[in-house]
Amino acid sequence: MTLLAKPWIWSWLxxxxxxGLTLALTSGRGAGELAYxxxxxxxxxxxxxxxxxxxxxxxxxxxxxxxxxxxTLTATLALKVMSSDxxxxxxxxAVALAVGLGAGMANFALIFLLRLPPIIATLAxxxxxxxxxxxxxxxxxxxxxxxxxxxxxxxxxxxPNVAWVALALAVVVWVVLERTVWGRWLLAAGQNMRAARLxxxxxxxxxxxxxLAVSVFAGLAGYLLASFSGGAALNMGAEYLLMSxxxxxxxxxxxxxxxxxxxxxxxxALFMFLxxxxxxxxxxGAGVRSVLTxxxxxxxxxxxxxxxxxx
Amino acid sequence: MTISKMLLGAAGLAxxxxxxxxxxxxxxxxxxxIALSNNYAGNSWRQAMLETYQGTASEAVSAGIVAxxxxxxxxxxxxxxxxxxxxxxxxxxxxxxxxxxxxxxxxNGAVKEACDAGVTVVSFDGIxxxxxxxxxxxxxxxxxxxxxDYLATRLPDxxxxxxxxxxxxxxxxDEISKGIHEGVAEHSQFEIVGSVHxxxxxxxxxxxxxxxLPSLPDIVGVVTQGGDGYGxxxxxxxxxxxxxxxxxxxxxxELKWWAEQRDANGYETLSLSIAPGVASLAFxxxxxxxAGEEVPKDLTVPFLKITQDTLDASLASTPEGSVANVTYxxxxxxxxxxxxx
Numbered sequence: 253m254t255l256l257a258k259p260w261i262w263s264w265l266x267x268x269x270x271x272g273l274t275l276a277l278t279s280g281r282g283a284g285e286l287a288y289x290x291x292x293x294x295x296x297x298x299x300x301x302x303x304x305x306x307x308x309x310x311x312x313x314x315x316x317x318x319x320x321x322x323x324t325l326t327a328t329l330a331l332k333v334m335s336s337d338x339x340x341x342x343x344x345x346a347v348a349l350a351v352g353l354g355a356g357m358a359n360f361a362l363i364f365l366l367r368l369p370p371i372i373a374t375l376a377x378x379x380x381x382x383x384x385x386x387x388x389x390x391x392x393x394x395x396x397x398x399x400x401x402x403x404x405x406x407x408x409x410x411x412p413n414v415a416w417v418a419l420a421l422a423v424v425v426w427v428v429l430e431r432t433v434w435g436r437w438l439l440a441a442g443q444n445m446r447a448a449r450l451x452x453x454x455x456x457x458x459x460x461x462x463x464l465a466v467s468v469f470a471g472l473a474g475y476l477l478a479s480f481s482g483g484a485a486l487n488m489g490a491e492y493l494l495m496s497x498x499x500x501x502x503x504x505x506x507x508x509x510x511x512x513x514x515x516x517x518x519x520x521a522l523f524m525f526l527x528x529x530x531x532x533x534x535x536x537g538a539g540v541r542s543v544l545t546x547x548x549x550x551x552x553x554x555x556x557x558x559x560x561x562x563x
Numbered sequence: 564m565t566i567s568k569m570l571l572g573a574a575g576l577a578x579x580x581x582x583x584x585x586x587x588x589x590x591x592x593x594x595x596x597i598a599l600s601n602n603y604a605g606n607s608w609r610q611a612m613l614e615t616y617q618g619t620a621s622e623a624v625s626a627g628i629v630a631x632x633x634x635x636x637x638x639x640x641x642x643x644x645x646x647x648x649x650x651x652x653x654x655x656x657x658x659x660x661x662x663x664x665x666x667x668x669x670x671n672g673a674v675k676e677a678c679d680a681g682v683t684v685v686s687f688d689g690i691x692x693x694x695x696x697x698x699x700x701x702x703x704x705x706x707x708x709x710x711x712d713y714l715a716t717r718l719p720d721x722x723x724x725x726x727x728x729x730x731x732x733x734x735x736x737d738e739i740s741k742g743i744h745e746g747v748a749e750h751s752q753f754e755i756v757g758s759v760h761x762x763x764x765x766x767x768x769x770x771x772x773x774x775x776l777p778s779l780p781d782i783v784g785v786v787t788q789g790g791d792g793y794g795x796x797x798x799x800x801x802x803x804x805x806x807x808x809x810x811x812x813x814x815x816x817e818l819k820w821w822a823e824q825r826d827a828n829g830y831e832t833l834s835l836s837i838a839p840g841v842a843s844l845a846f847x848x849x850x851x852x853x854a855g856e857e858v859p860k861d862l863t864v865p866f867l868k869i870t871q872d873t874l875d876a877s878l879a880s881t882p883e884g885s886v887a888n889v890t891y892x893x894x895x896x897x898x899x900x901x902x903x904x
Contacts, residue, residue, distance in 0.1 A: 274778055282777030285802050289773040292801070379638060382605070390610045393765075393816055393884035405801060481766035482793060482816060483884065486605045488766050529774030532759050538731030 259504025260516030301499035303469030311509030320489030321378035323474030352471020393483035443510030642669035707742025721752020722783030769794030847896030
């Protein structure tokens with residue numbers, strides 16, 4: 253298999269081109285700055301993107317639309333519990349992950365017990381989560397504890413700490429998908445749920461674990477994003493709805509399910525940040541920017557999928 | 564709110580009620596019912612707006628000025644949903660609808676139906692163009708221009724500016740940006756070298772600014788639309804660049820950051836935005852119209868400006884994590900009406 257046949261190469265290639273074009277404007281100045289910013293902001297998209305990837309891998313009709321609301325709710329509650337007190341970062345993290353887990357269980361309960369299609373179930377649930385976030389704190393922004401804010405905006409070995417977290421998570425997800433039975437079960441279920449069930453794969457358990465994972469990932473992303481940007485806001489998750497799906501598709505994961513691609517998620521997350529930076533740097537207006545972003549995404553998806561067919 | 568403040572407020576309202584009824588030509592509105600139709604509640608500005616409205620409304624109801632003043636918010640920020648909400652309000656027999664509209668034109672049909680049914684419609688912030696409705700508008704273009712005028716007083720030599728815009732496609736964003744560009748045309752020493760959309764949100768602004776900064780030359784000032792100043796400051800800090808003069812938008816975290824910078828290095832700037840309390844102004848205007856007062860259809864509300872001198876007072880009166888606010892009284896409404904006449 254040549255390098256070009258790897259589905260993840262296209263998102264990395266696109267990210268590299270966007271990076272190069274932005275720097276062409278400044279004749280190379282600010283390369284480190286731009287790469288650092290891309291890694292910082294790409295980390296959040298990568299975390300929610302990996303969650304979405306697992307769900308989409310489950311097969312047609314599986315998607316989690318409650319990611320933005322889950323992020324908002326977990327971040328709001330975690331920051332409220334910490335109430336800017338030093339030394340509460342781990343407590344906040346525990347709350348964020350627990351709330352994420354709770355949201356995942358609620359989502360799966362709707363899908364499994366009430367037999368709602370995942371799109372409807374997660375969309376409906378997200379209205380509830382968003383309302384809970386509004387109700388719990390009335391939109392007031394609470395600052396993260398100083399140590400946590402320093403951690404989330406800080407760096408280690410020249411890379412942003414949030415990028416390290418997302419990288420570590422990517423390695424874990426990759427190992428689980430490629431090297432464990434659970435990952436094989438997930439792929440099998442995504443390729444043909446009925447065949448997987450007949451082959452003895454505990455399909456419902458795999459689905460449950462996947463819907464829990466995506467919400468926990470969203471909780472982690474919300475917690476980090478709120479700490480990074482100085483507090484939770486009611487509309488903080490809004491852009492991660494389309495973002496989470498876009499990075500999955502651009503990253504070379506099959507939208508039909510059954511094939512996931514972890515490295516592609518990172519490439520796509522970087523690309524989604526860099527393409528906006530590039531168009532902003534060239535002074536493109538909002539309309540042009542949206543049209544170009546859409547066109548580029550379509551082009552990458554076509555490139556990635558044609559290659560896969562040939563391979 | 565402390566008890567004494569509440570008592571004071573109640574006393575003020577009682578006096579205001581007395582005044583309103585003392586004005587001989589005005590009718591009694593104690594049997595009238597007012598509804599607030601609001602299109603969105605998902606940010607701190609809207610939350611402060613709803614809170615102020617509820618405070619004003621419940622005091623007015625308990626003082627017997629109006630019979631009811633309920634608040635309704637649509638869940639999806641959709642014009643169709645809000646149109647249906649307005650139709651429900653007509654059926655429920657409200658005498659006046661106070662409207663923060665999802666669209667300046669898409670609700671005109673529903674607003675016209677309300678007018679035809681004899682319901683007074685007062686739109687504010689997100690106003691509607693339907694002629695039968697009243698409009699309480701902010702001169703957003705003037706707000707944008709004032710930012711550049713202020714920069715011109717502080718930076719007479721001019722320089723390169725970064726513009727942070729709001730939500731693309733929204734009327735307010737276009738207006739403020741238009742004013743900023745008018746200001747830049749007037750003060751030719753300034754040049755806008757970059758423009759990003761921050762969606763009036765700190766995290767989005769921070770991300771957009773961080774992305775464009777590496778390609779920008781030295782920036783002397785940042786013109787904003789509110790809700791984005793703190794994010795911009797964070798992005799400059801993360802990039803290791805000197806903090807330029809950032810015009811702020813009255814959010815508490817922005818004001819707090821400003822006070823910290825001032826104490827540390829004498830940082831000076833200006834903060835301006837529309838106060839969420841404009842909902843209380845709309846309430847009193849609706850009450851005055853119901854009372855039979857002649858009110859011009861187009862009213863203008865001043866924006867709330869915080870300067871170096873008023874920073875500490877504003878910061879002290881703004882709840883943690885919220886937006887600087889003023890609650891408008893009946894007298895304020897009467898003043899705005901008198902000025903428009």
